[in-house]
Amino acid sequence: MASPETPVRPTTIVDSRGTMCPGPITDLFRAYRNSNIGDVIELLATDPAAKSDTQAWAKRSGNEIIAIIDEKDHVRVQVRILKKGR
Amino acid sequence: MQTLEKEKPVQSKRNRLVIVCSKGSLDMAYPPLMLATTAAAMGMEVHLYFTFWGMNMITKKTIDSLKISPVGNPAPPMPNILGMIPGMSSMVTSMMTKKMQKMKMPSIREMIATAKESGVKFHACSPSLNMMGLTKDDLVPEVDDIIGATTYHDLASEDAITLFV
Numbered sequence: 001m002a003s004p005e006t007p008v009r010p011t012t013i014v015d016s017r018g019t020m021c022p023g024p025i026t027d028l029f030r031a032y033r034n035s036n037i038g039d040v041i042e043l044l045a046t047d048p049a050a051k052s053d054t055q056a057w058a059k060r061s062g063n064e065i066i067a068i069i070d071e072k073d074h075v076r077v078q079v080r081i082l083k084k085g086r
Numbered sequence: 087m088q089t090l091e092k093e094k095p096v097q098s099k100r101n102r103l104v105i106v107c108s109k110g111s112l113d114m115a116y117p118p119l120m121l122a123t124t125a126a127a128m129g130m131e132v133h134l135y136f137t138f139w140g141m142n143m144i145t146k147k148t149i150d151s152l153k154i155s156p157v158g159n160p161a162p163p164m165p166n167i168l169g170m171i172p173g174m175s176s177m178v179t180s181m182m183t184k185k186m187q188k189m190k191m192p193s194i195r196e197m198i199a200t201a202k203e204s205g206v207k208f209h210a211c212s213p214s215l216n217m218m219g220l221t222k223d224d225l226v227p228e229v230d231d232i233i234g235a236t237t238y239h240d241l242a243s244e245d246a247i248t249l250f251v
Contacts, residue, residue, distance in 0.1 A: 018190050022124045026200050029127035053124070060099075060128040085129045 007067040007078055010042035011035070017046045017074050024050045025057055028079070032063075035081045040066065043077045050075055061085060102131045102246035104238070109251060110139030112152040112179060112194070118251045119197040126204035134201070135238050136229075137211035140251075141218055144210060144225050149195050153179045195226075202228040209233045 012035065016027040024045040031041045043054060051068055054077045058065045062083035069076040103125045105118045118134060126132045142148040156178045192200065202208065208229045215221070215232060222232060242248045 020189055020191065022120045022127075022200075023190070023192075025124050025127050026204065029204060032127075057124075057128055060130075062129075 007042075007069055007076070008040055010078060011039040013042045013044065015044045016050075017044050019045075020047050021049045021053065023047065025053055028054065028057065032061075032079075032081060032084075035084075037081055037084060039081045041079045041081065043079065044074055045077065046074045050077065054079065100245050100247050101129075102133070102241070102244065104133045104135065104242045104246050104248045106135045106137060106238070106248070106250045107140035107143060108138045110142030110148070110152060112154045112182065114251055115143045115152050115194050116197070118249070119194070119201055121249070122206045123197070123201045123204050126201065126206050132201075132206045133209060133241050134206060135209045135211065135233070135241075137214045138217075141210065141214045141220070143194060144198070144208060144229050145218075145220060146224055146226055149198070149226060150193070152194060154182050198226060198228050209237070211235075 012031050014027050014031045016024040019027070024043060024047050028041065028043050031043075035041060043050070045054075047053075054068075055065055057063075058079055062085075064080040064082055065077060066080050067076070067078040069078075103122065105122060107115070107118045109115070122132045122134055136144050142152060153175050156174050198208075210222070210225055210229050210232045212232050212234050215225075222229070
């Protein structure tokens with residue numbers, strides 16, 4: 001597993017900046033539904049809960065957080081899609 | 087004598103969430119929808135069971151006009167007694183709605199659409215429907231079916247997390 005500091009080139013970027021819970025997760029989930037195994041989705045969020053929530057989501061849905069990068073006014077979370085449920 | 091150490095039972099995570107929505111005020115409508123949508127996104131099977139005033143959340147006529155009651159709610163920034171004054175509830179509601187719009191919070195209608203899209207199941211309680219003089223046609227199209235308490239028990243008794251809001 002890659003260390004959580006090595007960003008890769010994402011397949012899709014989801015801009016959820018400005019939304020609060022559950023916005024980032026529902027946006028991520030929409031992208032996840034349209035994704036393929038192996039894709040990397042990058043979520044941009046300003047919600048302070050996004051870091052914790054994306055990790056909980058990935059753990060539960062069987063996907064992998066490959067990087068969490070703090071930018072000046074938002075966070076970038078990269079998720080590798082390993083499992084497709086529905 | 088040999089003591090057999092009992093193997094710890096494997097803690098499997100509960101995969102179903104059943105929430106009873108019994109309140110019809112705006113502040114009681116958001117939490118179950120937020121929990122439902124995120125649980126569905128995590129791959130859980132989610133059921134919302136609407137009963138009593140919770141029916142207002144899924145009734146076409148009332149879905150867009152849920153209010154916040156300042157009475158019996160110690161949080162709004164005013165003495166509780168002022169909540170008795172006519173118009174106070176609309177004032178608190180419009181204050182809150184403006185704030186929520188500013189922070190781009192989706193409306194209840196939008197939250198319900200998102201929950202449905204994420205796979206959440208919507209069940210209406212039959213006696214409540216009857217009590218409020220409603221039929222299925224009065225409910226938003228997201229509602230899957232009309233069920234009774236027995237179906238709720240069936241859903242809730244199978245390794246589920248249950249919440250009453």
